[in-house]
Amino acid sequence: MATRAPDRPAAAPPGRPVRARRGLRRHLVHQLDTRASPYAYVAPFFLLFSAFGLFPLAYTAWVSLHEWTLLEDEHAFVGLENFRTLLADDYFWNAAFNTLSIGVLSTVPQLLLAIWLAHLLNRPLRAQTFLRITLLLPNVTSVVAVVVIFSQLFGRDFGMINWMLSWFGVGGVAWNEGVASSHAAISVMIMWRWTGYNALIFLAAMQAVPRELYEAATLDGASGLTQLRRITIPMIKPTIVFVVITSTIGAMQVLAEPLLFGSYMVTGGVDRQYQTLSLLIYENFTRLDFGYASAISWMMFLFIILVAGVNYLLTRRAKGGLT
Amino acid sequence: MTAQPMSPASPTSPAPGPPKAPAATGTGRRRFDGARRLTYLTLLAVAFFSALPLYYSVVVASRDNAALADVPPPLVPGGNFFANVARVFDTVPFALALANSVIVAGSIALAVMFFSTLAGFAFAKLRFRGRNALLLLTVATMMVPTQLGIIPLYMLMVKLEWTGTLYALIVPALVNAFGVFFMTQYLSRALPTELLEAGRVDGCTTWGLFWHVVLPVARPAAAVLGMLTFMSAWNDYFWPLVVLTPENPTVQVALSTLAAGYVNDYVLGLAGTALGTLPLVIVFGLLGKQIIGGIMQGAVKG
Numbered sequence: 001m002a003t004r005a006p007d008r009p010a011a012a013p014p015g016r017p018v019r020a021r022r023g024l025r026r027h028l029v030h031q032l033d034t035r036a037s038p039y040a041y042v043a044p045f046f047l048l049f050s051a052f053g054l055f056p057l058a059y060t061a062w063v064s065l066h067e068w069t070l071l072e073d074e075h076a077f078v079g080l081e082n083f084r085t086l087l088a089d090d091y092f093w094n095a096a097f098n099t100l101s102i103g104v105l106s107t108v109p110q111l112l113l114a115i116w117l118a119h120l121l122n123r124p125l126r127a128q129t130f131l132r133i134t135l136l137l138p139n140v141t142s143v144v145a146v147v148v149i150f151s152q153l154f155g156r157d158f159g160m161i162n163w164m165l166s167w168f169g170v171g172g173v174a175w176n177e178g179v180a181s182s183h184a185a186i187s188v189m190i191m192w193r194w195t196g197y198n199a200l201i202f203l204a205a206m207q208a209v210p211r212e213l214y215e216a217a218t219l220d221g222a223s224g225l226t227q228l229r230r231i232t233i234p235m236i237k238p239t240i241v242f243v244v245i246t247s248t249i250g251a252m253q254v255l256a257e258p259l260l261f262g263s264y265m266v267t268g269g270v271d272r273q274y275q276t277l278s279l280l281i282y283e284n285f286t287r288l289d290f291g292y293a294s295a296i297s298w299m300m301f302l303f304i305i306l307v308a309g310v311n312y313l314l315t316r317r318a319k320g321g322l323t
Numbered sequence: 324m325t326a327q328p329m330s331p332a333s334p335t336s337p338a339p340g341p342p343k344a345p346a347a348t349g350t351g352r353r354r355f356d357g358a359r360r361l362t363y364l365t366l367l368a369v370a371f372f373s374a375l376p377l378y379y380s381v382v383v384a385s386r387d388n389a390a391l392a393d394v395p396p397p398l399v400p401g402g403n404f405f406a407n408v409a410r411v412f413d414t415v416p417f418a419l420a421l422a423n424s425v426i427v428a429g430s431i432a433l434a435v436m437f438f439s440t441l442a443g444f445a446f447a448k449l450r451f452r453g454r455n456a457l458l459l460l461t462v463a464t465m466m467v468p469t470q471l472g473i474i475p476l477y478m479l480m481v482k483l484e485w486t487g488t489l490y491a492l493i494v495p496a497l498v499n500a501f502g503v504f505f506m507t508q509y510l511s512r513a514l515p516t517e518l519l520e521a522g523r524v525d526g527c528t529t530w531g532l533f534w535h536v537v538l539p540v541a542r543p544a545a546a547v548l549g550m551l552t553f554m555s556a557w558n559d560y561f562w563p564l565v566v567l568t569p570e571n572p573t574v575q576v577a578l579s580t581l582a583a584g585y586v587n588d589y590v591l592g593l594a595g596t597a598l599g600t601l602p603l604v605i606v607f608g609l610l611g612k613q614i615i616g617g618i619m620q621g622a623v624k625g
Binding site: 030033034035037038039041042044045046048049051052053054055056057058059060063070117120121123125129130131132133134135136137138140141142143144145146147148149150151152153155157158160163192196197200201203204207224245246249252253255256260263264278281282285290293294297298300301304308 | 358362363365366367369370372373374376377379380383391392395396438439441442444445446449450451454457461464465466467468469470471472473474475476477478479481494495497498499500503528529530533554557558560561565574575578579582583589592593595596599600603604607608611612614615618619620
């Protein structure tokens, strides 16, 4: 409607029928334009996501019901056979345990630290930009670089971390040999890469908390820690819930760290000490056993929904009123 | 695939800059100074540990393997960096990897900027049936662990005969939910509706509005989105590893080949790492303020 040029009514009478028809066509084109373009503009995302995100995920379920390798053209339908094998597979349960262990070790301290750092940054400070940039530096570093660097730092003989530990009388820890030590090392890598990022997300949410709340609390004599617990955390709860969920989903899918920490061993250590579920999928993928790998993927999907759901409920119900 | 977390929160003022230091009250000043010093010390310690591994990787990369056995370990860079870099180029096709990564990350960044601005414009300023539901759906897709579909995705690439080619990396990444959401957020705030109405009165089609009115307004946010996308595409590892071959790698794939094939040659591995990481770190150091502003704005839902 709004396209009508202001001078239109002044058109000369002889040309009227032609003009009217042209006007009608323009009107239709305009209608089509305003009605259809929004859909056309948002379509690329939905098309792309359907083709390369959703379809593969759904197709995984179909593949998991078959004896499916890339080498053969025939794929025998085996029903739930892959899942039956899976539930009896020690490697699967081992990987599930490792995933959960690394997930907890990396996520819990990371998020607590991130909230605390955000709390420290959420006040007038000099060199804010400098501090924020250094905090985010690890996140700009690629996973591969992180693991290469930390594998050196965690080296048994010449690693810097063992060198520092030797000051306290702790000798030559072989970080990648034990279950606990390898999980700790991998968790440190994940934490190093993501703590600063999450701190900035929390900081963004904290800056949206009305200043007056803090001012009132300060007048009432509440300490910094009390303000963090009583004001900040309840106020940024939606962000906390969201970060917990996304971190959980991310942690359940950890792959590059264990793969590279074991210098590219798809088993995640000689005794599978740190093989995660993703890595187990990748192992079966490299063996071209797509049916079995898909079954693991689908189990992992359920696993993620379960863990994320539990975390969601826990975070939602965690104490901290005010709302 | 890196998930780009964003999170809902209550509305914020558009300027996320740090609040200016309030005038300390006379009585409170001395007490706060002690606490403040502790804050600075803690934050500086964290900054130190954030930077230390990167610094140390440069130290190792500029030495030779023999120096690693020294006690205490070397703490300042040596003079071997360029010799080690030359070794990296001899060992893996690193020049090709750099070129591939620039092509992949560059085209993904441009495409994401374009398609996200387009969709963000529609979500933020156009009226259409199902808009809110579609926007919600877009945000929800960020939670879908698409990495789990990687096997059928690979099979799809085999069908398309894209395995081993850069298409396999670029095409699936042309637009993503984070970008759409990010631009929607920005445009709903920064694009005045009057400007669009004025454009309509002047006879602009919707496309004309996008081209002449929206794009100029969107430029600052799109630039930030472009940088974020470039960085995450540059750092993407798992999918390139699956779908590419060591003969035609990206930087990350080449680095992992280097790290896996020469396990005890730390100097070689870290020289490659420095080479593949430092350009990004330097750019980030220069443009970090804008990038961080972008991340923090993307984090807050208005």
